[in-house]
Amino acid sequence: MIPASFDYVRATSLSHAITLLQDDPDGSKLVAGGHTLIPTLKLRLASPKLLIDIRDVEELKGIEIGKGIRIGALTTHAELLASDPLNEVLPIFRQAADIIADPQVRNRGTIGGSLANADPAADWPAVVVALNAELEMTGPEGRRHVAATDFFLDIFTTALDVSEVLTAIHIPRPPAGTQFRYRKIRHPASGYAVVGIAAALCIENDVVTHVGVGVTGATSHAFAADNATQFLLGKSLTRENIDEAATLASELADCMSDHYASSEYRKHLIRTEVARALSSFNI
Numbered sequence: 001m002i003p004a005s006f007d008y009v010r011a012t013s014l015s016h017a018i019t020l021l022q023d024d025p026d027g028s029k030l031v032a033g034g035h036t037l038i039p040t041l042k043l044r045l046a047s048p049k050l051l052i053d054i055r056d057v058e059e060l061k062g063i064e065i066g067k068g069i070r071i072g073a074l075t076t077h078a079e080l081l082a083s084d085p086l087n088e089v090l091p092i093f094r095q096a097a098d099i100i101a102d103p104q105v106r107n108r109g110t111i112g113g114s115l116a117n118a119d120p121a122a123d124w125p126a127v128v129v130a131l132n133a134e135l136e137m138t139g140p141e142g143r144r145h146v147a148a149t150d151f152f153l154d155i156f157t158t159a160l161d162v163s164e165v166l167t168a169i170h171i172p173r174p175p176a177g178t179q180f181r182y183r184k185i186r187h188p189a190s191g192y193a194v195v196g197i198a199a200a201l202c203i204e205n206d207v208v209t210h211v212g213v214g215v216t217g218a219t220s221h222a223f224a225a226d227n228a229t230q231f232l233l234g235k236s237l238t239r240e241n242i243d244e245a246a247t248l249a250s251e252l253a254d255c256m257s258d259h260y261a262s263s264e265y266r267k268h269l270i271r272t273e274v275a276r277a278l279s280s281f282n283i
Helices: 014-023 037-042 077-082 084-089 092-097 103-108 111-117 124-130 226-232 239-251 263-279
Strands: 007-010 028-031 050-053 063-065 068-072 134-139 142-147 152-154 165-172 179-186 193-204 207-216
Touching (some): 014 050, 014 165, 063 084, 077 092, 084 092, 124 207, 179 263, 207 226, 226 239, 239 263
Parallel strands (some): 028 050
Antiparallel strands (some): 063 068, 068 165
């Protein structure tokens, strides 16, 4: 349980971190909270030549709420949990952060680290997918934005280039009256999502006018249940429509199978948890 030797540099700015990455992108790793990287170093599942600590980079911090919402990549789970201004607009952040790991992890772990790591059972990927977020990345060629639905490519694989830094999450303001839910079936040992469901929904004049559903834990990466949301738009949130939407969401998924949960069980959980999330909305 001893890592291979590596060099360590504390980046003083975003541009400094990018310059360091450019020098040897395949041999360098960024570290912020370190909750995933440090265990992999100890097990020698990763052996970078250089660790670039970005914890002090102020450009990656902060929550800004205006016409849209910007969350810096270094914002911790605890900060998301505690932010009253954020949770007045997007209470799903408090719902999700409150059931991530334990206080020690929440105080150090960051939303950007979780998204960039793209663990298939992490919570935040489902949330940003459901909220139609865009992820801001900065590299040698400048800044670019990628939709959350296009960011997660496969298990631990994203659209982030090796010489880029995930800098922020941008979320459009939801329509007035939008309600939110985050639910997950936790693995009893790790606390990670066997299946997690993030949902946002707005109803006007008894019909669904806005809806987003993100799913994590079930497949190799988080995904948007687009067929379910397209079905619901313009319809009333009846039991029959909820059941049909939940079935459509589960049919979209090519679910993983492991010693704890089979693919069939995960598909069943998508159906039941989407139905429970949608049924919990006030109409």
